[in-house]
Amino acid sequence: MDGEIINKVANSALEVFDLEDYYPKGQRAELDISQWLLEGFLLREKDFREYLKNHDWAQYQDQYVAVFCSTDAIVPAWATILVTVYLSPFAKRVAYGRLEDLETSLYEAILSTLDYSKYEGKPVIIKGCSRKPVPMGAYLLAAQKLQPFARSIMYGEACSAVPLYKKK
Numbered sequence: 001m002d003g004e005i006i007n008k009v010a011n012s013a014l015e016v017f018d019l020e021d022y023y024p025k026g027q028r029a030e031l032d033i034s035q036w037l038l039e040g041f042l043l044r045e046k047d048f049r050e051y052l053k054n055h056d057w058a059q060y061q062d063q064y065v066a067v068f069c070s071t072d073a074i075v076p077a078w079a080t081i082l083v084t085v086y087l088s089p090f091a092k093r094v095a096y097g098r099l100e101d102l103e104t105s106l107y108e109a110i111l112s113t114l115d116y117s118k119y120e121g122k123p124v125i126i127k128g129c130s131r132k133p134v135p136m137g138a139y140l141l142a143a144q145k146l147q148p149f150a151r152s153i154m155y156g157e158a159c160s161a162v163p164l165y166k167k168k
Contacts, residue, residue: 104137
């Protein structure tokens with residue numbers, strides 16, 4: 001041993017799949033439709049349509065928007081769809097739910113377009129410890145997409161990976 005430090009991770013065939021690399025840039029917003037319900041619970045169609053007509057939709061220009069209702073109101077499907085119709089000319093993407101649902105929706109769209117063949121027969125580590133809000137759903141989808149190609153899949157960091165899958 002001559003004292004030289006060797007980076008075994010850098011010299012390995014290990015491929016790192018970092019979901020942060022695919023995080024779409026852009027502002028996120030949540031839109032709570034309970035603000036347009038009578039006392040936050042009752043939808044009156046005429047009033048609801050009037051609120052939507054007078055709302056400043058331009059404030060969502062080029063944003064990713066999550067549409068939800070913060071109360072236990074029973075909101076008919078058409079109401080949420082109508083909100084989306086108003087948002088669509090401005091927003092980059094609209095999803096139903098909270099911010100985590102929006103992030104999952106964004107990752108579903110992005111991960112479904114990737115070519116995973118470069119991971120064929122290789123050990124892959126799905127990088128953990130993100131600095132960006134990567135939702136759990138994105139990790140699940142990444143594992144599903146990688147599994148047909150990867151020789152093995154691990155989660156975490158190269159120095160402390162948890163084995164998840166090994167091809168037989």
